[in-house]
Amino acid sequence: MNRILVIGAKGMLGRDLIPELQSSFHETELLAWDIEEIDIRKEQETVARIEGARPSIVINLAAYTDVDGCESNEQEALAVNADGMRHIALGVRRCGAKAIYLSTDYVFDGKKGMPYFEDDPPNPLSVYGRSKWKGEQSILELTGDGLIIRTQWLYGKYGRNFVTAILRQAKEKKVLSIVNDQIGSPTYTVDLSKAISQLIRKKTSGIFHAVNRGVCSWYDFGRTILKLSGMEQVNVVPISSKELDRKAVRPLYSVLSTQKLKQESGIELRSWSEAVKEFLSLQPDIGKST
Numbered sequence: 001m002n003r004i005l006v007i008g009a010k011g012m013l014g015r016d017l018i019p020e021l022q023s024s025f026h027e028t029e030l031l032a033w034d035i036e037e038i039d040i041r042k043e044q045e046t047v048a049r050i051e052g053a054r055p056s057i058v059i060n061l062a063a064y065t066d067v068d069g070c071e072s073n074e075q076e077a078l079a080v081n082a083d084g085m086r087h088i089a090l091g092v093r094r095c096g097a098k099a100i101y102l103s104t105d106y107v108f109d110g111k112k113g114m115p116y117f118e119d120d121p122p123n124p125l126s127v128y129g130r131s132k133w134k135g136e137q138s139i140l141e142l143t144g145d146g147l148i149i150r151t152q153w154l155y156g157k158y159g160r161n162f163v164t165a166i167l168r169q170a171k172e173k174k175v176l177s178i179v180n181d182q183i184g185s186p187t188y189t190v191d192l193s194k195a196i197s198q199l200i201r202k203k204t205s206g207i208f209h210a211v212n213r214g215v216c217s218w219y220d221f222g223r224t225i226l227k228l229s230g231m232e233q234v235n236v237v238p239i240s241s242k243e244l245d246r247k248a249v250r251p252l253y254s255v256l257s258t259q260k261l262k263q264e265s266g267i268e269l270r271s272w273s274e275a276v277k278e279f280l281s282l283q284p285d286i287g288k289s290t
């Protein structure tokens, strides 16, 4: 393994994954690209840039991640999330590399009532979910040993996320309304980065779910963030997804089973509550400037 190319390297996950890969793969050259270096919407440019770089692994983190924005801009969502992955897969095939794609619980409809396994049939409810599922299909159809890692509810030091949003709102509003009927696993980008690194080391391929252990609602997550930040006194009101009325429909119970990750690769991420506790202890100023 002599060269790893990360596309979407300046995003929230990318900025934690790059140092993780640097420390885990000393012997490997790392290329960290974002839209300035490659626009994955453009087929010829993408294929040529990847072929020219001759990587052995390409990790695609680049995405149009504004889930509500995707509803009003379906063409752009498909161009980045679906076609973008197809263009990367074509480039990867040309140089015999391995492709890794980050996907989402939003490929599921959340109606199963039990944790989703990797081979459960997707049925996305939103444009974002559909576009990511199409991306998954490209990597499976066009590359031999591709790896798809589905995750959810990411937060980290870099980029806008639920943790920073709650802390900011707690300073601005008297009452916070948070949905309590969507259930999932908040996942720390640092923990996910370590899991990605381990999956690379083990030369894993196929579909894997990777999230922090344990489940909660956004409401529970919000209350935990406030408690750990010494803001328990903030008034939080549970509301339903219907009341919040976002553009994109989200799955209600999109818990991802990590049984396969544990059994086949021996990887288990720590509990979401431990992870968020550490995250907040390392970022005492978070929310103050966002």
Ligand SMILES: NC(=O)c1ccc[n+]([C@@H]2O[C@H](COP(=O)([O-])OP(=O)(O)OC[C@H]3O[C@@H](n4cnc5c(N)ncnc54)[C@H](OP(=O)(O)O)[C@@H]3O)[C@@H](O)[C@H]2O)c1
Residues within 6 Å of the ligand: 007, 008, 009, 010, 011, 012, 013, 014, 034, 035, 038, 039, 040, 041, 060, 061, 062, 063, 064, 065, 080, 084, 102, 103, 104, 105, 132, 151, 152, 153, 154, 155, 159
């Ligand atoms: N965030 C979550 O909760 C979550 C949950 C499940 C799965 N995922 C998946 O995990 C991956 C990483 O997520 P993230 O939250 O780190 O995303 P992010 O912060 O939005 O980062 C995505 C990066 O891709 C870049 N990008 C956008 N369009 C591009 C294009 N046409 N060509 C090249 N680069 C482009 C973005 O640049 P700009 O900022 O300039 O647009 C950004 O730097 C994504 O594939 C996402 O679908 C995320």
